[in-house]
Every structure is written in structure tokens, then in C-alpha cells.
Amino acid sequence: MTFDPETTTFLIAGPVRIHPRVLRAMSMPSLNHRGDFFHGVVKEIRDLLPVLFGAPGHQVILSGSGTAGLEAMYASLLPADGRALVLTNGNFGDRSAEIVRRYASEITTLSAPWGRTLPIEDAKAELEKGDVRAVCVVHNETSVGLANDLAPLVPAIRASGALFLVDGISAVAGIPQPIEEWGIDAVVAGSQKGLAAPAGLALVHLSDRAVAALHPGTFYLDLGAHLKSLEKNDTPWTPAVPLFLALREALLLLKEETLAGRLARTHRLAEASRAAVAALGLELFPDAASASDTVTAVNNPSGMGDPELRKVLEREYNVLVQGGQGALTGKIFRIGHMGIADWPDLLVTFAALERILGKAGRLPAPGAALRAIVDRMP
Numbered sequence: 001m002t003f004d005p006e007t008t009t010f011l012i013a014g015p016v017r018i019h020p021r022v023l024r025a026m027s028m029p030s031l032n033h034r035g036d037f038f039h040g041v042v043k044e045i046r047d048l049l050p051v052l053f054g055a056p057g058h059q060v061i062l063s064g065s066g067t068a069g070l071e072a073m074y075a076s077l078l079p080a081d082g083r084a085l086v087l088t089n090g091n092f093g094d095r096s097a098e099i100v101r102r103y104a105s106e107i108t109t110l111s112a113p114w115g116r117t118l119p120i121e122d123a124k125a126e127l128e129k130g131d132v133r134a135v136c137v138v139h140n141e142t143s144v145g146l147a148n149d150l151a152p153l154v155p156a157i158r159a160s161g162a163l164f165l166v167d168g169i170s171a172v173a174g175i176p177q178p179i180e181e182w183g184i185d186a187v188v189a190g191s192q193k194g195l196a197a198p199a200g201l202a203l204v205h206l207s208d209r210a211v212a213a214l215h216p217g218t219f220y221l222d223l224g225a226h227l228k229s230l231e232k233n234d235t236p237w238t239p240a241v242p243l244f245l246a247l248r249e250a251l252l253l254l255k256e257e258t259l260a261g262r263l264a265r266t267h268r269l270a271e272a273s274r275a276a277v278a279a280l281g282l283e284l285f286p287d288a289a290s291a292s293d294t295v296t297a298v299n300n301p302s303g304m305g306d307p308e309l310r311k312v313l314e315r316e317y318n319v320l321v322q323g324g325q326g327a328l329t330g331k332i333f334r335i336g337h338m339g340i341a342d343w344p345d346l347l348v349t350f351a352a353l354e355r356i357l358g359k360a361g362r363l364p365a366p367g368a369a370l371r372a373i374v375d376r377m378p
Contacts, residue, residue, distance in 0.1 A: 001315075001316055001317060001318050002318075003314050003315060003318055003320075004318055007318065008314075008318050008319065008320050009317075009318065009319045009320065009345050009348045009349055010320050010345075011319070011320065011321050011335050011336045011337060011341060011345055011346075011349055012320055012321060012322040012334070012336050013142040013170070013294070013295040013322050013334050013336040014142065014170060014190065014192050014193045014199075014336060014338070014339075015192035015193075015198065015199040016192060016193065016196050016336060016338055016339035016340070016341065017196065017339065017340055017341065017345075018196060018197070018198060018246075018250075018340075019196060019249075019250070019253055019340055021249050021253065022196070022197060022198070022246045022249045022250045022253070023246075024249075025245045025246050025248065025249040026198070026242040026243070026245055026246045028242070028245055030241070031241050033235070033238060033239055033241050034234070038241065038244075039232075039233040039234060040233070041244055041245060041248055042061075042230070042233040042234065042235070042244065043233045044248050045061060045244065045247055045248050045251065046059065046230060046233065048248070048251035048252065048254075048255060049061075049203065049205075049251070051251060051254055051255045051259060052172060052173055052189065052195060052203065052251060052254060052259070053172060053177075053179060053187070053189070053203075053205045054177070054178070054179065054259050055179040055180050055205065057179070057205050057206060057207060057208075058205070058206040058207075058208075058210075058211050058227060059203065059204065059205050059206070059230075060072075060203070060204040060206070060223055060226045060227060060230065061201060061202075061203055061226070061230070061235070061239075061244070061247070062201065062202040062203070062204065062221065062226065063200065063201060063235075063237070063238075063239050063240040063243070064200070064201070064202050064221070065190070065199065065200065065202060066167075066169035066188060066189075066190035066192075066193075066202050067095070067099075067202075068202050068221060069169070069188035069189070069190070069202025069203065069204050070095075070096060070099055070167055070169075070188050070202075071099055071102075071218065071221055072188075072202070072204060072217070072218070072221035072222075072223050072226075073165055073186050073188055073204060073223070074096075074099050074100050074102075074103050074104075074136070074165070074217075075102075075103050075217025075218045075221060075222075076214050076215065076216075076217045076221070076222060076223040076224065077134065077163055077165060077185070077186055077210060077213055077214065077215075077223075078100065078103045078104045078133075078134055078165075078217075079105075079133045079134065079163075079213075080105060080215075081105055081133070082105070082106070082131055082132065082133030082134075083104070083105075083106045083107065083108055083126075083131050083132045083133060084100050084104035084106070084107045084108070084132070084133065084134045084135075084136055085107075085108050085110070085123065085126050085127070085132045085134070085135045085136065085162070086100050086107060086108070086109045086110070086136045086137070087109075087110050087111075087118045087119070087123055087135070087136070087137040087138075087148075088109060088110070088111050088112070088118075088137075088138070089111065089112040089113070089114060089115065089116055089117070089118055089141060089144070089146065089148070090114050090115070090138065090141035090142075090143040090144045090146065091114070091141075091143035091144075091325045091326055092138045092141055092142065092143055092167060092169070093111075093137070093138045093141060093167075096136050096137075096138060096167055097109050097136075100136055103217065104134070108126055108132075110122050110123055110126070114143070114144050114327070114328065115144040115145075115146055115285050115286040115287065115297070116286070116287060117146075117148070117149070117287055117290055118137070118148050120152050120153060123135070123153060123156070124153070124156040127156045127157065127159070127160040127162065128156070128160075130160065132160055132162045133162055133163065134162055134163040134164075134165055135153070135157050135162050135163070135164055135165065136165045136166075136167075137150065137153075137165075137166060137167070138166075138167040139166050139167065139168050139171035139175070139177060139187075140168070140169075140170045140171035140174060140175055140292055140294055141292070142170045142292065142294065142295045142334070142336075143324075143325045143326075143328070144285060144286050144297055144328070145284065145285055145286050145291060145292050145295045145296055145297025145298075145334055146286035146287070146290045146291065146292055146297075147171070147175050147290055147291070147292040147293065147294075148290070149290065150166070150182060151182065154182050154183060157183070158183055163185045163186070163209070163210065163213060164182070164183055164184050164185045164186075165185060165186045165187075166184050166186065166187040166188070167187075167188055168187040168188055168189050169188055169189060169190035169193060169202075170190065170193045170194065170292075170294050170295070170338070171187075171189075171194075171294075172187065172189035172190075172193070172194055172195070172203075173189070173193070173194030173195050173254060173259060173262055173263070173338075173339075174193060174194035174263070174266055174292075174293060174294035174338045175263070175266075175292065175293050175294060176263055179205060183207075184205075184207070185206070185207045185209055185210040185213075186204060186205065186206050186207070186210045187204070187205045188202055188203070188204050189202070189203040189204075189205070190202060190203075191203065191243070191246075191247055191250070193294070193338055193339065194262065194266070194294065194338045194339055195247075195250050195251070195254060195339065196250055196253070196338075196339030196340045197243070197246050197247050197249075197250035197251075198243055198246050200240055200243045201240065201243050201244075201247055204223060206223070206227075211227065214227075220237060222236075253340075263293075265342070266293050266294060266337065266338055266341075267293045268376060268378070269293075269337040269341060269342070269343070269346060270291070270292070270293035270294070270296065270337055271376060272343075272346055272372065272373045272376040272377070273296040273335055273337055273346060273373075274288075274291060274296060275372035275373070275375075275376065276346070276350045276369040276370070276372045276373050277296060277298050277369075278372070279364075279365065279368035279369040279371070279372045280350075280353060280354070280357060280363070280364070280368075280369050281301075281357075281362070281363075281364040281365075282298050282299065282301060283298070283299045284296065284297065284298060284299070285297040285298060285299050285328075285332045293337075293338075294336065294337065294338040295322075295334050295335065295336045295337070295338070296334065296335045296337070297324075297332050297333075297334045298332060298333055298334070298335070299331065299332055300330070300331055300332060300333060301357070301360075301362055304360065304362070305330045305331075306323050306330050306333075308356075308360070309333060309356060310322075310323055310333050312356050313349075313352055313353070313356065316352075317348075317352035317355070319348060319349050319352050321333050321334060321335050321336070321349065322334040322335075322336065335349060343373070343377050346373050347370060347373055347374075350369040350370055350373060351370060353369065354366065354367070354369055354370065
């Protein structure tokens with residue numbers, strides 16, 4: 001079988017498969033981004049964004065990737081004095097630390113080995129010192145397939161008065177994120193993850209406290225400037241118009257499914273994936289108790305790397321999953337099951353994995369992975 005991007009079973013950790021309705025929305029002729037029609041589109045998006053975040057508040061749409069959203073958040077909110085505390089246990093936590101170093105006057109980074117849980121007690125000890133002004137953390141670390149439990153940090157952050165700044169790029173519409181309950185001041189979402197819109201937009205949710213703390217950082221990514229324009233259903237700079245049209249349609253699809261419905265479906269797919277991995281005789285890379293619902297990260301079988309596994313999936317079965325990043329390149333593979341991924345995607349992927357492992361004499365129980373999935377289907 002020849003790899004075909006138009007018909008592939010597409011289960012990488014983002015961007016994810018896009019619904020035909022969303023693709024069609026981008027086919028509209030060029031629009032005047034300062035005209036009434038586009039202003040109406042922006043108004044609809046603003047009205048729909050609380051559905052995505054599960055909370056009312058101040059929300060910004062940026063033309064740029066999730067990393068642009070992170071830079072906007074840190075540049076606009078990190079205080080000029082006091083410490084920023086960054087927690088990391090994966091590639092994207094490390095990326096946050098790199099960005100924060102550009103804007104914070106002082107930074108303390110607390111790290112755990114990739115795939116292990118965050119050093120919560122160490123973070124609490126740092127917060128008790130009284131000079132931490134912002135806590136920066138990734139909620140869902142797709143590089144290692146791990147969801148960080150942030151709830152234990154909440155009381156200490158509240159007591160310290162620090163701003164709570166969250167990379168939610170792959171968490172929003174993928175795993176439960178109680179923004180108001182946890183007192184999150186700013187969270188960044190990426191359009192190409194749980195929402196299942198095209199890559200290229202970052203969405204930022206801000207609390208009242210965060211809005212009061214905004215200050216000019218970068219020019220293009222100044223969150224204050226974006227908020228001011230959005231009050232008039234406008235953007236400060238030229239937006240990615242086709243992506244805004246796609247975003248509106250993806251938000252409508254989410255509203256139809258409901259956020260709770262999408263989170264529940266994603267969770268069921270994740271549980272089925274984890275059961276199927278076990279049935280293949282393979283092991284998860286992260287701590288199993290913290291495994292993410294959006295992406296399942298799996299240790300490669302001994303003696304089998306990307307050429308024997310992922311590349312065969314792509315070349316012979318037209319199935320696309322993702323490999324490891326950084327030091328994990330060639331050591332793990334990652335199956336994404338967020339956005340509009342559904343049961344047929346899992347069945348095709350694990351059927352192909354069974355075939356590959358079976359040919360290699362590495363399949364402990366033929367058909368067991370597929371039964372694990374079918375048993376968990378609605």
C-alpha cells in the first residue's frame with residue numbers, strides 16, 4: 001500500500017484529523033478582514049470560545065501556533081520583578097522554560113525525568129518562600145503521553161498570590177481542566193489539538209486578575225492589544241482569515257457534541273488504547289496512573305525501532321502515528337486519539353500493529369488487542 005495523506009488513518013499527537021465541514025469552511029473566497037462580514041465571524045467565535053474553555057472570561061485569538069500563544073502569555077504577564085517558577089517533565093515543559101527565560105527577571109526550574117510526575121512537594125516549598133510571582137506549567141505533556149495533575153498545587157499557588165500560567169495546548173478539549181475551580185489565570189490552547197481545527201491559531205483564556213496584570217511585551221503578541229481589538233470584534237493585525245473560518249466551524253462542531261461529550265469520548269478511546277497496548281505485550285512510557293487521555297506513548301518493542309514499526313505502519317498500512325522527541329527519538333511511538341478521532345481509527349491502527357508484531361514473532365495473543373478495543377466500545 002502506498003502512503004496517501006488524503007486517506008490515511010491519522011493518529012499523531014497533533015495536528016489531528018479535520019472534519020470535512022471544517023475543511024470546507026476554509027474554501028470561501030477572500031474576505032475583507034476589516035468588513036462587517038468578518039467582524040460577524042469574530043463575534044461568533046468570541047461567543048463560542050467559552051464552550052471550548054468550559055468557562056466564561058476574557059479570551060484572545062492569535063494568528064500563530066501554540067508556541068506563539070505561550071510567548072504572548074509569558075511576555076504579557078510575567079512580572080518585571082520576582083521569580084517565575086517553571087515545572088517540567090517533558091519536551092514542552094522544557095520549551096516553556098526556554099521562553100520564560102526570555103521574559104522573567106529570575107527563574108527557578110524544577111524538573112522531573114521525562115514521563116515521571118512533577119515534583120509537587122518541591123514546588124510547594126518554593127512557593128512558601130514568598131517571592132514567586134508566577135507558576136508556569138504544562139497540563140498535558142504530549143511528548144511523553146502524560147497528564148499532569150495540577151490540583152495538588154492549587155492551594156499553595158493561591159496562598160502565594162502568584163499568577164497561575166498554564167500551557168493547555170493539548171489539554172483543552174482533551175482532558176478535564178477546571179479553570180475556575182483551580183484558579184488558573186491564563187491558559188493557552190492550540191487549534192490543532194482537542195478542538196480539531198487546522199494548525200495556526202492559538203487561543204488564550206485570561207482571568208480578571210490576569211487582565212489587570214497585562215503589560216506590553218512583544219508587539220505582535222501583545223495580549224492587551226488583542227483584547228482591545230476583540231472588544232470591537234476586530235484584530236489588531238491582519239488575521240489568518242481562512243483559519244478563523246475553520247475555527248468557527250470547529251467550535252460549532254464542539255458545541256453540537258458538547259465539551260463533556262468530547263472529553264468522555266476521548267477518555268474512552270484512551271482507555272481502549274491502553275488496554276490494547278497491554279494486550280500486545282507492550283508497555284506505556286509514562287507512569288501508567290498519569291497516562292494522558294489525548295495520546296498514548298508506548299515503549300518500542302526490544303529490537304524494533306521506527307524503521308521496523310512506525311515506518312511499516314505508514315508504508316504498508318497507510319497508518320500514521322508519531323515517534324519520540326529529543327532523547328526519546330526511536331525509543332517510543334505515540335498514538336494520538338483526541339479531537340474527532342473515533343473507534344474505527346483505533347481498530348485499523350491496532351489491527352496493523354498486530355500484523356506487524358505477528359510477522360516479527362512478537363505477538364503474544366493474536367486478536368487480543370482488537371478484542372480489548374471492541375469490549376470498550378459503546
